[in-house]
Amino acid sequence: MENSTTSTSEQITNDLLPRAFGKRGMIWTGALLVIALFGAFAYYRQLRYGLKVTNMGDYVSWGIYISNFVFFVAISLVGSLITAVFRLADVHWSTPLTRIAEIIAVSAIVFASLIIIVDMGRPERFVNLFMHGRIQSPILWDVVVISTYFVISLLLLYMPLLPDLKIMIGRNTGGSKRFQKSYRFLGSFWKGLALQEKLNNKGITILCITIIPVAFSIHTVTSWLFATTYRPGWDSTNFGAYFISGAFLVGAGGVVVAMYVFRKVYQLEKYITEIHFDKMGKIVVMLALLYLYFNINEYLVPAFKMKKPEEAHLTELFAGEFAPLFWFAIFVGMLIPIAILLFKKGRRPLPMFVAGIMVVVGAWFKRYLIVTPTLLHPFLPMYNVPEDFHHYYPSWEEWAIAIGSLAGALLVITFFARIFPIIPIHETITEQHETAE
């Protein structure tokens, strides 16, 4: 029995250890690097020539940078859903997904912070937020809450990783000696002592409790950046809940995509099973229905009243310039995934992957629709302004930076998965033992 347990543990360890990139991995990483570098070049141009390289102006002062920021903040919420909520609810089936969720959260929150600095135009002025910040301003609340969430997410990624670091020391992870140095630096002190286990488990539980209100705050405060501004489309008391429900949906969609890719690339079918897809599918469909409910509230109520300033904004969304994008976001981001995932066959890995992609892509455009059309419909009519002030099409620099930041976030996840196990080894072994007993 002892021997079989050891061999099972060894098998799990070998299965879950990080591996060197294959040909596909190299192409993927190379492509992401090229996109990210091109984004960096576009940002260099923005630094050199100023924000005039963008197509933002007097009216649309928040373009795709802020849409991207809201998207990153939204997807980062998944860390708290999969890790904290499930852990506190004693849900064990989600164990293989926790690290995927946490690294998505960390990389997303890093790029959310970076994209805000990009949007500022003068990055050296970022320090002014702290030097001359007004505690009355939701912008300062956002800065504080994002920093806090980043630190908590990092801790929640690191603490459960400690036992795995010990496992990886001295083992072949297909990398250079630098990998081993990192493992030793980060986790050589882990001996699996009772005191260490106790402190670590207690720490993780405290983190799980803390991260939920912080995660709710981060997205609520982000929604308040809009809702505290008196504008058509943003003047809503519903915005906090609307943003959080959307964030849970895109986060869950992101996890579905990532679990499919990692399962396929690392041959993790034994660990990320069809049951995981089925359960995640049910969660996604529930979250999509919830987000759809908030969307109906958000658009139906003002459309029913059709107050004059809201009218132009809503008409543009429903039947005007933004209508194709709006209905794309509603159908592709919510309705079609719901239709796919409501059926058991739809909750199999490949349809789930397709639905996950749809949710994520739809969510990105949904953020764009929250930000831009409102800015193009101010309360005061736009008279005597140049024609291009009435429209907003991001410049190539804006697209390059936005896509580059998305590639950057994927690169962080890719490198993490290359260096560290993407499924917790120690926890999987422990659960295996508990099941065997």
Place this chain on the structure above:
Amino acid sequence: MKLLNKHLYCLLGILLIAAGALPAQEEKPTLLMDIMYHAENNQVPYVHIFAKSKIEKKFLPAAGVAIKIYLGEEAAPNLLGTVTTDKFGQATVSFPIAVKPYWDTASQFKLLATSVADKKYASASNEAFFTKARITLDTLWADGVRSVVATVVAKQGNEWKPVKEVETKMIIKRMAGNLSVGDKETYATDSIGQATAEFMKTGMPGDKEGNIILVAKTEDNELYGSISVEKKVSWGVSIAPGNTFNKRTLFATGGKSPLWLLFLAGIIALSVWSVIIYLIFSIIKIRKAGLQ
């Protein structure tokens, strides 16, 4: 003879057609200037000019017109000033100190406005005659009724004599306009130059001492111009407006944030960061335990 007449008609026709074909000499519109004399609350009098022109059957304000205004005849010592009209065709000039000797002795006076021809308008001038007048304001309290009394006197020779049948307005000065003290818009002066209005606007919000400002005035009067006088009375209700400037409010500067917000935000940030610091210490403890 018939042939001659026929030729003459033809010649006339050709001349008319030719005249029509020639580029028309564009006529400059005539500039019209309204002159009004103002003396408000015993301050330096001033002259208000409104310049307009009739273009396509509409009176339009004449902007950017340079106008010289004289007190009396057109002569350099009588010049009150040269003004340029704004986009509404209006301009104002105060009486300079140089005309004081003349002004002190005058009882009737002439105001003359002249403009020279420019690219848009032909030269123009207009004059208006006024009698120097004064208005005073007094208050009465009789049988529990408050009244406002305005007295209008005009200078005749060296004497100030009351004038009758002058329409005066007696109003309460408000921020966005004026409010008549009684139920009529205007009150005419009697033979002793007095007009009396019962004060009916009780409970009017005043300043923090309950003061309101009463005004008696003639408005665009053909003989006396627009003259007015003000008087502060404590007939209003005391209102102390809340001044939040430089106080701790949500819309103040960072240094003046509300204490409740500072406290609340501080408590939240401190609680969360205490947990984070505790966890960092836990990691240090885990490390120490492993290294022992």
